[in-house]
Amino acid sequence: MKKTSTKITAFIVIAILISACNAVKRVPDGKLLLTKNQITVNDKKTKEEGVFNQLYQKPNSTFLGYRLRLNLYNFANLNPDSTYQAKFANNPGKYERKSKWLSAKQVDRLGQSFWYHGIHDFLIKTGEPPVIIDQEKAKKSLLRLKYYYFNNGFFNVDAAFKLDTVGIKKAKIKYDITLGNAFFLDSVKASISTPALDSLYQLNKFNTFIKSGKQYKTDDFEDERNRITTNFRNNGAYYFQPNYVTFNIDTIKKVNKADITLMINNYSFQDRDSTRTEPFKLYKISDVNIYTDYSPSSNSLKITDSSTYKNFNLYSQKKLKYKPKAITDAIFISKGGMYADFRTVLTTRYLNNLKIFNYPTIQYEVDKRDTTAQSLIAKVYLTPRKKYSFGTTLDITHSNIQDFGIGLSVSETIRNVFNGAETLELAARGNVGSSKDLANPKNNFFNVLEYGLDLKLNIPRILMPFNTDRIIPKRMIPSTLATIGFAKQQNIGLDKENFTGGLSYNWTPKINNTARFDLFNTQFVRNLNPRNYFNVYGSSYKALNNISKAYNTNTSYYNNPTDQNLAIERGTRGFTNDVLNGTGSFLKPLENADLEAVKSIEERRLRLTENDFIFATSFTFSKTTKKDLTDNNFYLFKTKIESAGTILSAFAKTTNQKKSINGNYQIFNLEYSEYIKTEFDYIKHWDLSKEKILAFRSFFGIAIPFGNSNYIPFSRSYFSGGSNDNRAWQPYGLGPGSSGGLDDFNEANMKIALSGEFRFKVAGSLKGAVFADAGNIWNVLDNVTDEKSTFTGFKDLKDIALGSGFGLRYDLSFFVIRFDLGFKTYNPANESNRRWFREYNFSNSVLNFGINYPF
Template sequence: MKRLFAKILLFFLTSALIISCNAVKRLDADENLLVENEILVDGESLNDPRVYGQLYQEPNTRFLGMPLQLYFYNLARPNIDSILSTKYLENEQKKKFLIGLLSKKQFERYLHSRVEFNEWIKSTGEAPVIVKKEEAKKSVNRLNSWYWNNGWFNVETDYEIIPLEEKEKRAKVQYRIKPHTPYVVDSINTEISSSALDSLYKLNKSGSRLKSGVQYNTKDFNEERDRLTQLFRNNGVYNFDQEYISFDADTVDTNYKVNTNLIIKNRRNNIGDSISRIPFKIHEITKVNIFTDYAYSNRNAPLVDSANHKGYTLYGFDKMRYKPEAISDAIFIKPGSIYSDIDRTRTYNRLNSLRIFKYPNIQYTPDPRDSTGTDLVTNIFLSPLPKYSLGFDFDISQSNIQEFGIGFGGSLLIRNIFRGAENFEISGRGSVGSSTDAAANSDDNRFFDISEIGADMKLSFPRIFLPFNTERFIPKYMSPFTTISLGVSTQNNIGLDKQNFSGIINYRWTPSKQLSNRLDLLNIQYVRNLNIGNYFNVYRNSYEELNEIVQSENVITNPEFINENEELIIPEGADKFINGVNSGDGSTNGLTEIQEQNIINIRERKNRLTENNLIFATNYTYLWNTKQNLYDREFSRFRFKIETSGNFLSAITKIANLSRNENGNYELMGVAYSQYAKTELDFIKHWDLGRNNILAARAFGGIAIPYGNANSIPFTRSFFAGGPNDNRAWQAYDLGPGSSGGRNEFNEANMKLAFNLEYRYNLVGALNSAFFIDVGNIWNVADIVVDEASTFESFSDLRDIAVGSGFGLRYDFNFFVLRFDIGFKTYNPANQLGERWFKEYNFNHAVYNVGINYPF
């Protein structure tokens, strides 16, 4: 039935495509479809996208050589109103029949829906680009402007519309350009009326964007205007504006050289109907007033409280709610300093980051005590947010562990809890679900058999909270914050069941819009497994592998380990079987060397995944991101993270001369603490190719090496491969390690390489598509795993890097993107050498991924 439906759907889609495939069906007899733009410079073809970007008309978007969006547009009827009128409104017999069948109101709705659907097709598709002389002339003007702005002042441009004889109603436009000799910047002189501005210019002349001997470019002059504006406004010139800067360029009889004159006039001063000019001056901030609880309703009310701190004057319409130093530390505008745009911007940013005020308002007024008109008074109006805020959330989910789940949570935010702009937040969360896992208790018929509950507390300080001053290397303009958080959660009836306790002391600061830093001085996590006996119910692959060994003809084992189905009893039988092999007590005999090694591997994995973890880590993250908002198409992002764990505890245990356990590890509170070093490198780059085409790339590398008190990495700190945001030809945790073939339910390792390349393009309207190639794998390095197929021992093991490729659809809802990707196993390292390329490249072995937003 599904195949029949797919065939019917494919038939209708193919028919619709064939019907609309005449790209010129909507064109009049005297119209031509634009199929190509060609630019010739001095008779030679040009391929510079910057120049082609000046053209007003571009051919319709093509995919695999076909204008699919134009075909879709042609499905719409150009005269839908007249068609519906003739077919339904003017045909009284049909109209009467439909009204009797539907009712008059439903009949009108039907006609309206036909019109709306027709308009949707038009808006989603792409109208034919018809060659027009007016548009070609506009393109010529823009080409002339582009070449002029880049130094070719004598450029000549023409165009010709060339009909294509081999194709009806189609034409290309050929643009012919003769740039001639470009002009070069020669002398640069200045006419600056204000002595204050002239002095600032001379002191900072080395940073000028204008250089003698460089080909003229209007962009350089615009950048110099921006530079000077920022220079003056950040050095005390409060009332300066770009409009006061102009350039006079002399090109008459200069032998293709531009003699430039920079002109900065005095400030205009309007008094009545007369206009005069006043020299610009350096303005100084003489006083900073901060109104800590301003509201429009109390603008005329008397001030009842005030305080002074480091030259700042703070006022309150009610009793002051804040410590003076907490507010003044967020203000970068200092009494006695000169005016600066940077100080104002930093003050806005810092006050907003505190999350205790609404939009701050900063105003500058002349100081009435100053007769020279150079002193300014700064008034900062702050409107507090409510001290208490409540938040609630609710969600419904589905995963490979649960077929239905309900999550809920709530939070309470207390602002300015200690009057020092500190924020305290306490939150709780919980969920219940219905399990699909084999680990679910078959004797329990409850629908909701999975549950999780947790709570978190977080206290945030607007400063680096350390016993020494950090202002020298982390100044306050970097918006430093300290966060102390505690968390606890418990899971029941899911896997091994866990209790999780965490505590973090975190510092973060942002030196610029692009750069941010995060340091977790302490990142403590304690994971306690509550239901270790359920291990073989969760990790069924390991259990089934043990049963295959037990049922082998060569193996003789204690019958007490086996149930009536000739399978190991969970958990006693499986545990005793493994322990018997390890101890050599004679309960199991006849094992081959390979079978014995497999059992050892299963035992080591079980011990690692069921052991309680105590992680006492410190980590640092460096993030450089040039993306400024959600809609940026071209940006780069680099993240570096390094983490170490267990070093502090190792020093304590050695100083205290504590004894080791039977495995040779130190324990704290009965748990062997983890000790390792881990680092990650992540780089993302997006290139905007124009017309909604984007090339996106990502490279990731990570490694975690255990040492000292540990011979493996905790599961929560390991790497995994596969899934909708990684290698999409494999499901999450299915890929690797190495060429082992993903034997376990959750495959992880302590080294990872991943590379992704994705070409994104628009199909129709908000529907986009992409082709992608995903490369990568995980391996074990210098840890407890000895399986040759899973470990990375030399560069020859790079042949085990998996390659996935595929395509996907993405629908853009503006505030998020719904993504559907299909990944195909292009190179599968789990297969034998020589059998890895394209052996499973079909829909039967494809992996279907659904995700929110782009993978990188």
Template sequence: MVLLIISCNAVKKVQEDQHLLTENKIFVNDEEISKRQIFDQLYQEPNAKLPLLGIPLKLHIYNAANPNPDTTFYKWLHKKPKREKRLINWLSKKQVEKIGQSYVGFHEFLEDAGEAPVILNKEKTERSASRLKAWYWNHGWFNVETDYNIEKLENKRAKVEYRIKPHQAYILDSISERIASPQTDSVYQQHKEESLVVSGEQFETDKFNAERDRIVSLFRNNGFYHFEQEYISFDADTIDTNHKVNIDLVIADRNIQKEDTAYTVPYRAHYISDVNIFTDYTYSNKERSITDSASFKGYTLYSFDKLKYKPEAIADAVFIKKGEVYRDLDRSLTYRRMNQLGIFKYPDIQYMSDPRDSTGTQLITNIFLTPKEKFGVDFNFDVSRSNIQDFGIGFGGSLLIRNVFGGAETLEIGGRGSIGSSNDAADSEDRFFNISEIGADVNLSFPKIAFPINTDGIIPKSMFPFTTVSAGVSTQQNIGLDKHNVTGKFNYRWYPNDELTHRLDLIDLQYVRNLNSSNYFNVYRNSFSRLNNIAQNNFDQVENSYFNEDSNPNDDNLPNLSIPDGAQSFIRDFNNNTYNFSSEENQITRNIIERRNRLTQDNLILASNFSYIKNTKENIYDQDFTQFRFKVEAAGSTLSLVAPLLNLDKNDNDNYNLFGVEFSQYGKFETDFIKHWDLGQQNIFAIRALGGIAVPYGNSNSIPFARSFFAGGANDNRGWQAYDLGPGSSGGINEFNEANMKITLNAEYRFNLFGQLNSAVFVDAGNIWNVLDNVEDERSRFTSIKDFREIAVSSGLGLRYDLSFFVIRFDVGFKTYNPAYNRQEWFQHYNFAHAVYNVGINYPF
């Protein structure tokens, strides 16, 4: 394919008197530069090329399009006298027309998906040189010189070189102010040290624009309701200053135009005299009279019908306060908080002069709120296939109740269920749909921190706090070990600023009960196979009744252990030291028993955790941002303290049981760092570093399966399927491999192919290990710094189709370094036969 593309003629659609622009070079003081920021000033850049290969794929796609497809099709159709007639007789006239339309549509698609050749334009080259000059001028090089040279080649191609001589840059020297209004001058002087225009720094136009924005924000957040940016100007003096700039900041008085008269007045701070909130405003209500009202801490709430909201709940979402100075920030915070409540449409906030005030400095605030529908209903349905089920149907629904108790609360009640078909079902009974799961959830959210002590001093309402109480139950039938799962959470979340999110799960409860533990070896066939091999290798020591049928020890085909009775009896005898196995067989059997006991035991987890999340991404289109998250979790500590006081029973492991279940006790830490660099022209480089460790102690010697780590999959190390990698160098011998320590490193270079189709090349590295728990297999454990050699590496490439609201992703991962191999770990299975194909939604990080 690459050879075919290379052989394409890039100048196929370039006219004889035209030249294809193939390269731009920029030299500053005769030194070539590559800064993307500088190249972005050019009006013409060569056609985009594929990274590494350097092929203008989009150009070749465009060139492949027929410029006159309709004419070409009809020429072909009528080339032979009877061709059209034969096609019509064979198909129909309508079908032949559709073939022509499809042919035309395909070539139109090629044109849209491709990229027209960039033809050298001298006028655009001159404009580019002028724009480069303007860029350097705006960064302080007032004496900059720019020039360009066009090199036209014989093969209808051309190159352009831009040459720049910046000369000496200008530095800011003295900075003075002329501010007409005394009140604005007083506010400015109080915040003068925050100025972005600083003496001694190089002149930059962008800093002056940013300083204008700062001054406008400063004044409009200190009461100056009428202040606008047009009243700010900067006078610069560079005459005989030896490459220094003297700046004079000028802020004029307010200009008022009344009919044919214009005059100026000094700015004066405005204050809020009243705050009126209309809680059920609609266009149809505008002519109606108010029938109900209430007052709370300076706020007056009005309603055209009976007031349905607790005054304190609505007032708590308003940051504009009676008697305080006018601030743009208060209005923005009110907009944001009202939207977060989810019970109103976008609010309308209006200010008007108070007719009772003779000074002209008082403002009345009117807030118009339009309620959303009290009830919302949602349904979902899906069809799926997975490694658990061959075919599955899922369904669910939820009922949303807004303002359920009158305090802006939101209550959501949901149910979900699924049925499926699986050859591995515990009890198929010859039914097609032989596995099922059903569950229900309830979630109550309200806009404050619910705590016995007032937390406003620590978490003020400007941090938009929420409290959520949730609970859920689910049950499975014929899926693995079958489970009852009960969850409950009581958590807080708040936002210290636009980039930060804090979340505290004060109570995180999970109870897991296995209903069919005897089915373990039917589900975890790898574990059974290894246990069965040991039993068969020592057939003469094992009771014949443990096997599926009687057999002579001399037979070549030995029977298998029966499930569950035979396998359980074999394990019981092993624990009673009945057998004389080799040390390796003893270790393998102990590992199998340890894993079986852990995965079949019921779990009771009572934890608390805190999450810190920082995200500099401004919107969905921002491609240059940083994300950082860490989470700390502690489970079982409270229960461990009260267990002796409650005189709880202990089990055979000398650990406490609560309601017959050994509660988990551990400490857990997770961190995740993501960084994206926008390289321009839809090229993005992204990295991620993720790590975590969970250490059992006290009442536990292992981590519950639900809270452990796994590796592999579409969003992790893509050379391995989910749960297939690790732990350590063990080689993923279990169906679901997990451990209590994890490291993952990812790097990905993303680029556009054509249209909405993007691609990427990536390298993933990482693994999981057991540490400080009861796993004895040395291959799975992390014991020293040398074990970092067991970090697995994969690499590959992928395709991504961008549908704007989400991305469909297909990645192919190759095992580049596999720590499970004792020798020749690198590139041992680097081929499509051992590749892993991942399908996902949105980007992996």
């Protein structure tokens, strides 16, 4: 089978290469394949993307200079049905012979199989037909080029094109553009018929996009039109629209200059059979009516219950189910205030963020009670979502712990649980998996189990005993999240129980900015099977066992006298105690290096097997310029600072609590962790046009233990390697420092990571990338003394590892499937003269699978 697939692959590759020699295979006689567009502006070639985007025809796409998609298309049979039928038409006996051992129906269906039909459909769909030069489209391109430069201030443009034959049935198009002198804005005046609008304009005209001395650009006029419209509509001009803003551009008796007159006429409307005009009015809000159980399918509203709260009118067709404050806190349209578009948008965002209503509808109508006709009634229509909703998810997982896993989670969401627009979510999850870890010696396939329960309560306001509106106003859409959870593992490592709980406050200081304050975030990790340590951490066992063979004389520590391997845990515990207490008899005196190694192994065992209690407070802030999912030109900055144990230690000192025998404070007879941690994460994307993107990421994190701790808990430490980190190393496989990743799960308390990636389109939804990842982890200011693992100064930056490679990604719109192949370019674990490119080969490469982009 392997030889057959190799032959098929070789055949396809050879066929594509052969067809590549005939790129004009499907170019009709008398026609020309477009190979290149060349644009010359004032006798200079240009490569500006904006200019080339004006062209109606572009050459076939290339991959590394090769027209891959064109040649795939050329290799396809455009009429596979006819070819299959002709196969039998020319040899009728062949059809009869095949029909004897296959039915006639099966022979006919064979023509629709992958090899006869499907492969050609794939090549046609994936490929790209040749771009045939169309002179009519070239003329349209020329016209668009002239408009493009006209819109940038060049009013006198000469343009022409010609074809330049470059081979048999091949040609390029040369566009020659001659620009006249650019026009600049001279005087700028405004003529606004409505005095109220003129006053608003004068107050904000310093923000204008149209200024004397600037080069003419059509986009500036459009931006100015939108700026004026936004200003007016946010200050009461309900009926104002962008089309009321016009510009008179006068170039008469001017040399490369233009006088600009901005004109805004009065409001024009239809009154019966005639058109009338009158000055624009600035409207105020006379009433805010909220319909809490509106149904779009109903033609009428039958109000049976109502309430008035702080100048808001709430109506319901049934009994009102919401506390008025929970709804009115989300309404930014206020009685007596001016009409403003931004208040409508903010109200819509807040209501939608409550997640108890469908997308809201907000309408305005003129209040007929106002004789001046300058008042509006705001009507907010809310359609409740179902109070209860049930959800399930099924996941197939793979990790460094499980070779294969199946996860199922079920959740129940209860909306408006306390009639204050709160959302309560109850979730249960379970995972069964298969692992070949030494901790799971049984032969049954599913030998690991993990399950958990979570409860989340989201409250759409800051839950505090005092009013926080002045600190965090409601326009920032504040919310409170309370969580509690439990998880348990069986046959996974040390079989942990994990209890979590937290209370956090979230708000949005401004658009695209988010802030989160965790008043407390607690985690209690209980190891149920610490005796299993050396089965899980095989590297530690191997190192201890090798030392034992050089010194141990106690045969009771062995599994058997033949191989003399230490028994777990009788032998490992006994030999370690003998070494550290100096009570054992050994084959020879202990060397200092081996003594330190045993101390290090035991210290790590104690650290990873003891139970952890973390009581932390943190603040997280993020800012991005990303507008939507399609925006590929943005940056994202995120920072976090976390303090753990500080509050508990302050309480313990204030109340004169006693310390443990280790000199540490305790809570519930458990020494808690104390540290301070900070992180900085920065991501930047540059859109290089034509679906080419340059992405960059930098990360720095450090956690410093103090007071009650001299190390960082495993769950709060850093690791390096993996599909979203340095892709040339496996997860937990890099560092710390130049130590070489000797342990099974290498972690430390400081991390530096840098990544760069160039992304490009290969064919259709298939994307490609080349990348470079740099970084490492180190121990700093903790109890680790190994020089190779610790960071003592800038000289240790030489231990930053470098991985590089390439990847393929397939875009399924809703997510991206990603494969990345990483190569160890600079490995700090090697000797100084063997760090560069010594492992740059496929045998030492790492294949990563991931969902979505790494950053």
